[in-house]
Amino acid sequence: MLLDFARLGPWRVALSLIALLVGAYLLLPILLIVALSFGSSQWLQFPPPGWTLRWYEDLFDDPEWIASFLTSFKIAAVVTVLSVGIGLMASFGLTRGTFRGRQALRALFLTPMILPVVVLAVALYAFFLRLHLNGTFLGFVLAHLVIALPFSIIAISNALERFDRDIETAAIVCGASPLEAKIRVTLPGIRLGLISAAIFSFLASWDEVVIAIFMASPDLQTLPVRIYGTLRQDLSPVIAAVSTLLIALTAALMAAAALLRKDDRS
Amino acid sequence: MSFLEIANISKTFGNVTAVSDVSLEIARGEFVTFLGPSGSGKSTTLYMIAGFFEPTRGDVRLEGRSILSEPSNKRNIGMVFQRYTLFPHLSVAENVAFPLRVRRRPAAEIAGKVEEMLALVRLESFAGRMPAQLSGGQQQRVALARALAYNPPLLLMDEPLSALDKKLREEIQDEIRRIHRQTGVTILYVTHDQEEALSLSDRIALFNHGKIEQLGKGRELYEAPRTRFVADFIGHSNFLDCTIARSHGGFADITLPDGSALERVAVHGDARAGGRGGLMIRPDRLRLSPLRGENGPGIDVVLSDATFIGETYHFVLTTGWGASVNMRMPASLARADDVTIGTNLRLHWEASDASLFGQ
Numbered sequence: 001m002l003l004d005f006a007r008l009g010p011w012r013v014a015l016s017l018i019a020l021l022v023g024a025y026l027l028l029p030i031l032l033i034v035a036l037s038f039g040s041s042q043w044l045q046f047p048p049p050g051w052t053l054r055w056y057e058d059l060f061d062d063p064e065w066i067a068s069f070l071t072s073f074k075i076a077a078v079v080t081v082l083s084v085g086i087g088l089m090a091s092f093g094l095t096r097g098t099f100r101g102r103q104a105l106r107a108l109f110l111t112p113m114i115l116p117v118v119v120l121a122v123a124l125y126a127f128f129l130r131l132h133l134n135g136t137f138l139g140f141v142l143a144h145l146v147i148a149l150p151f152s153i154i155a156i157s158n159a160l161e162r163f164d165r166d167i168e169t170a171a172i173v174c175g176a177s178p179l180e181a182k183i184r185v186t187l188p189g190i191r192l193g194l195i196s197a198a199i200f201s202f203l204a205s206w207d208e209v210v211i212a213i214f215m216a217s218p219d220l221q222t223l224p225v226r227i228y229g230t231l232r233q234d235l236s237p238v239i240a241a242v243s244t245l246l247i248a249l250t251a252a253l254m255a256a257a258a259l260l261r262k263d264d265r266s
Numbered sequence: 267m268s269f270l271e272i273a274n275i276s277k278t279f280g281n282v283t284a285v286s287d288v289s290l291e292i293a294r295g296e297f298v299t300f301l302g303p304s305g306s307g308k309s310t311t312l313y314m315i316a317g318f319f320e321p322t323r324g325d326v327r328l329e330g331r332s333i334l335s336e337p338s339n340k341r342n343i344g345m346v347f348q349r350y351t352l353f354p355h356l357s358v359a360e361n362v363a364f365p366l367r368v369r370r371r372p373a374a375e376i377a378g379k380v381e382e383m384l385a386l387v388r389l390e391s392f393a394g395r396m397p398a399q400l401s402g403g404q405q406q407r408v409a410l411a412r413a414l415a416y417n418p419p420l421l422l423m424d425e426p427l428s429a430l431d432k433k434l435r436e437e438i439q440d441e442i443r444r445i446h447r448q449t450g451v452t453i454l455y456v457t458h459d460q461e462e463a464l465s466l467s468d469r470i471a472l473f474n475h476g477k478i479e480q481l482g483k484g485r486e487l488y489e490a491p492r493t494r495f496v497a498d499f500i501g502h503s504n505f506l507d508c509t510i511a512r513s514h515g516g517f518a519d520i521t522l523p524d525g526s527a528l529e530r531v532a533v534h535g536d537a538r539a540g541g542r543g544g545l546m547i548r549p550d551r552l553r554l555s556p557l558r559g560e561n562g563p564g565i566d567v568v569l570s571d572a573t574f575i576g577e578t579y580h581f582v583l584t585t586g587w588g589a590s591v592n593m594r595m596p597a598s599l600a601r602a603d604d605v606t607i608g609t610n611l612r613l614h615w616e617a618s619d620a621s622l623f624g625q
Contacts, residue, residue, distance in 0.1 A: 164349060164350075164351065166347050166348075166349050166351045167351045167352075167353060167354070169318070169338075169347075169351070170345070170347060170351035170353075170409075170412075171353065171364070172337075172338050172339045173316060173338055173339070173341075173343065173344070173345045173413075174339075174364055174365035174368065174412065174413075174416075175339050175340075175342070175365050175368045175369055175416065176339055176364075176368045177339055178339070180368060181339075184364075184368075185353050188353075188355040189353070189354055189355060191355075
């Protein structure tokens with residue numbers, strides 16, 4: 001290769017330095033939040049004058065934070081199940097179907113990814129007002145499903161396209177009904193696509209804030225909404241503690257997804 | 267009553283006719299190969315028997331009963347595919363057990379059958395392996411074991427060896443022949459490779475443009491081809507353009523482009539006096555002088571290429587009017603001065619080894 005790293009000579013040092021700076025630029029805000037969540041200062045002073053777990057205690061003692069955590073988790077879990085289920089059926093239609101307008105339909109399914117979220121949020125808000133769904137659990141789930149579904153469809157259709165259909169046909173010739181062949185052979189064959197669809201659907205709902213602000217009611221607030229609301233009232237280190245937990249869960253899921261992909265290649 | 271009866275089946279896709287009025291009767295235990303170039307309808311015919319396509323017309327009867335109304339999974343037919351189709355998430359043993367599991371057979375029976383099948387394909391020690399840990403040849407042997415695990419009366423094989431290299435292909439051909447002898451299963455085999463067809467089958471159905479061009483034992487197709495296509499496809503024959511001077515009772519007198527005449531050449535098909543035809547001579551039935559005597563029919567040629575391929579020499583000879591003729595000769599019979607490019611030689615053959623195809 002023309003730009004082989006080993007042949008760059010003295011430029012290697014410069015390149016490493018730039019890479020390091022970019023990495024730091026991306027990581028430092030996260031590390032800062034994590035450090036502040038363990039800092040003893042009430043005013044988010046940095047560097048922290050001492051270390052404490054007090055903010056985590058406050059967090060777990062506050063029923064409102066716990067309720068928001070559970071709300072977020074429940075919504076994300078239901079969204080995940082629906083998104084993978086519907087995404088699976090849509091993907092079968094999109095990859096196996098031979099009907100006209102298949103490509104147009106695929107593009108339509110993916111529009112929520114390119115549409116500005118705030119446009120989607122306003123539209124859903126106006127629509128749900130008529131259906132009296134704003135501030136309800138169902139409203140949250142339906143709204144987040146719209147943004148989660150494209151992730152599922154991409155992950156599952158890609159897996160289905162890579163899966164050799166003759167393998168499913170072989171199962172049918174072996175005596176399995178078409179449905180049994182899909183359940184016993186095709187689904188295990190595309191399981192990595194299903195798992196990554198689940199992870200990305202969960203995350204799409206879990207850290208979504210714009211639509212959630214429109215959907216939220218005083219009794220039903222997801223974690224990102226409560227963080228945003230609390231921030232506007234006072235700057236408490238509890239927010240840093242919540243953020244750290246959010247980051248930890250997201251990082252864990254992303255790591256799981258990366259491990260799976262690595263597993264798939266080997 | 268024949269075991270498998272394919273009666274006048276046709277298949278059209280839109281306005282393209284893939285299979286046109288094919289009929290064939292196969293006896294129990296027979297090994298029949300569908301041979302032909304790609305797009306000749308051989309695979310489409312197999313897929314209609316498997317139930318992947320519904321024939322536009324015609325019927326397929328197994329032991330006298332039409333199977334067309336049954337879906338693939340109820341036909342109880344075994345099949346080995348061109349591509350590797352082992353279930354990637356199941357072990358070798360579980361792959362072989364799969365058809366028995368979907369048939370809800372008792373566990374003890376499944377265990378016994380899996381062992382028997384893996385012994386049949388000589389992969390007993392691979393029972394616990396995953397498909398990705400096997401070579402291509404091993405995967406196709408497991409696929410064969412899986413296809414035979416439920417004792418299907420009929421086994422379909424769709425170019426099962428085309429993904430393998432030559433040496434492995436020959437090895438697995440021997441395995442298939444042995445398994446056919448051992449189990450007595452009726453096999454329908456699709457291939458575009460004439461050597462594979464000749465070495466495996468009891469009978470060959472040679473497909474062309476959606477029809478069976480000729481059906482018979484391999485030797486019959488080779489020695490008594492009914493059409494120029496058959497003669498061309500089996501045995502890489504040479505065809506020399508010629509004019510038919512006289513036609514009489516299955517024989518013809520012909521004139522080659524350089525004016526030389528040949529008398530009493532056996533005629534296949536339609537040959538009218540004054541018409542044009544192709545004189546077929548097999549690459550392995552030719553001789554060159556001055557190596558040998560000069561009796562029988564022949565033409566003057568120039569050696570334009572010689573390739574040594576192990577036990578044989580492959581010669582390309584050019585006739586006086588610029589046509590090429592391929593010829594094979596055992597290397598042990600060739601002398602050094604026979605293989606000098608540019609030498610003028612006389613090419614000749616026994617009258618009984620040449621035949622004429624009208625156009």
